[in-house]
Amino acid sequence: MEKLAYRGKPNTKPTLLVVEDDETTRAQLKWALGDEYELCLATDRPSALEAFRTLRPHLALLDLRLPPRTDGPTEGLAVLDAIRELDAEAQIIVLSGQTAQETDRLALNQGACDFLRKPARLDELRDVLRCRSRCAALGREGRLPAEALLEAMPEALQGRSPQMREVLDNIRKVAATDAPVLILGETGTGKETAARTIHGLSCRAHGAFVAITCGSLREDPDADHLFCGPLAAAAPSQGGGIGSAAEGTLFLDGVHQLPLGLQARLLRILQSRAIGTIGERETDLFAARLIAATSMDLQATARTGSFLEELYYSLAVVVIQMPPLRERQEDIRTVARSLLRRFANQHRKPALAFEPDALQALERYPWPGNLRELENCLQRAVILTDCDRLRAEHLGLKPLSPRLRTPHGLKAARRDAERDTIVEALKRHAGKVSPAAAELGISRPTLYALLRKLNIERSSSSPTGASPNME
Structure with missing residues (x-):
């Protein structure tokens, strides 16, 4: 020694x-x-x-x-x-x-x-x-307020279900490290919320949290600027590029949508820990902590060649799986009551409460849009309801179709529930995709993908039989 x-x-x-x-x-x-x-x-x-x-x-x-x-x-x-x-x-x-x-x-x-x-x-x-x-x-x-932050978790992370206890335990553990994290989960399950919580609990909380939506880079002619040093500030719409994460956290949302060319650039940055354009002698240190999120099976995507396998393994040092809301039914009342308090305060309404039939309706509904759909449902109910107790009818949730009561497998039941929910949302908005997607808490591309996946005929989703409006 x-x-x-x-x-x-x-x-x-x-x-x-x-x-x-x-x-x-x-x-x-x-x-x-x-x-x-x-x-x-x-x-x-x-x-x-x-x-x-x-x-x-x-x-x-x-x-x-x-x-x-x-x-x-x-x-x-x-x-x-x-x-x-x-x-x-x-x-x-x-x-x-x-x-x-x-x-x-x-x-x-x-x-x-x-x-x-x-x-x-x-x-x-x-x-x-x-x-x-x-x-x-x-x-x-004693200035690392981990327990205090965990007690004040956002709604997406609240609950006592075994799935959420595991998520919170993983968040608590990984926040104490600088390891790359890959967060998996369906749209609307709270992946970005989990990423922000990891950042807030870590010693990097003093630094910036820079979120980049990878899907938008396909149409961004300046996307390459996100991955180089001197030009890292050339994409303000994306938070200033990855260099602006500095000693904070870089969050790549929808990482499966990152074009292959940028995947290769990102892999080089992770391997060299340096940001710079090809041919530059001077580079900046990449000092940020990296968290990525996807709704896809990224390992399977890597096997098909659509995602670099080496990049997958670089990102998936620690994997956190966000459960869909339908798989944590015991948490729905807790989450819904917390959301109701927030929206009641936000819209200057008196303290609202649920009638028993409303809570039962919330627990029966399959929530294909997960927490985002639940948020939209409750915010709409708070805005449109004049009474101080919300009933099932105020929620605007379509009852389960008869075929969903037939025991024909959980996967098929989920598919039928998703299909019915999407069709009804499109009907309520006269076939317009954008407002229907907003109500469901999903993006337009995701809704179009679901239309194809679920074989929804456009004529069945519009009151007039016309195709859904592109707006």
């Missing part, structure tokens, strides 16, 4: 424990980081644990290939486990030549807060260490 430093000493630099058996790498790290950190160098499990017990360092930089088993990550993961036993809040960054995605997941699942591969760029390493140092400081000062 080399160069002891004590965290309690006034006006000292943050203490960094480096666990690395390669002498050349230790020397390089000592030269590169010595001005900013009080370094303690260890070479194996015994010296690493002795140093951690003695110093209680702010940060630990851990190689996974340690003696006596340098042919794999076993010894390094054992050190990681032991440090977490000593301090559950320890900020541990794994630095290793390991390339297997499974190693990333193992390290993150066992408590590492970040994972860098050798040879790591010095500016990238410094950025990660500074970020984790801030996390350590916030944790010591």
Whole structure:
């Protein structure tokens, strides 16, 4: 153990424990980081644990290939486990030549807060260490309000169902890391809300949350500017490009719609941690945390060649599955009451409540548009209803068709419910797609895709028998 430093000493630099058996790498790290950190160098499990017990360092930089088993990550993961036993809040960054995605997941699942591969760029390493140092400081000062934030979750994340408890547990765990996250779920299930919550609970909450809708890049001639350094501010409609995420979070919504050319550019950025156009010698460091979301089976899409498989594995280090509302019926009353309070205050109505038949109708309805559709339904009811108690008739929900009461399989029942809901929405809006999509809480392209998927004849969705209006 080399160069002891004590965290309690006034006006000292943050203490960094480096666990690395390669002498050349230790020397390089000592030269590169010595001005900013009080370094303690260890070479194996015994010296690493002795140093951690003695110093209680702010940060630990851990190689996974340690003696006596340098042919794999076993010894390094054992050190990681032991440090977490000593301090559950320890900020541990794994630095290793390991390339297997499974190693990333193992390290993150066992408590590492970040994972860098050798040879790591010095500016990238410094950025990660500074970020984790801030996390350590916030944790010591009690200014990381994780529990308070979780108690005040937005409606999309409220509920006591097993599915939502798992989602919240995963959010809580992943917020403490910088690992890439892939959020899966149907349209309207709250994927962006989950991403914003991860950002708000993390040490990056002081930075920007930049959301980019990947589907719109197909028609954007300046889309390429999102992925280069000096031109990163050339797309203000997309939040200023990925460079504007700085030390915050970059959220890629509908990542399956990213064109293949931009997929390749994004993959290069993730691998090099640098933003710059081809041929440029000077590049900017990509220091943001990346969260992506999709309503598609991205792994299956990658198998067909429509999505780069290597990019999929780079994004899916941690996967969070958002359940559809129909699969968490026990949460509907909680979510609906919370939404009702919000909309009543927003529209300056007296405190509203549900009649029992309204709650029963909400629980029976299949909600193909998920939370967005529920929000639209309740906001419309609050605006249009004059009484102080909402009944089922105020919700405007179409009763289930007789065929849905026939036991012919859950998948078929969902399909029939979606079909009936879409047809009725189009009829209410005289076949106009845009207002029908808005009512359902989905985009126009999604509604058109559902029309094709569910074989909805255009003549059946318009009162006059005409095709749905394109507006």
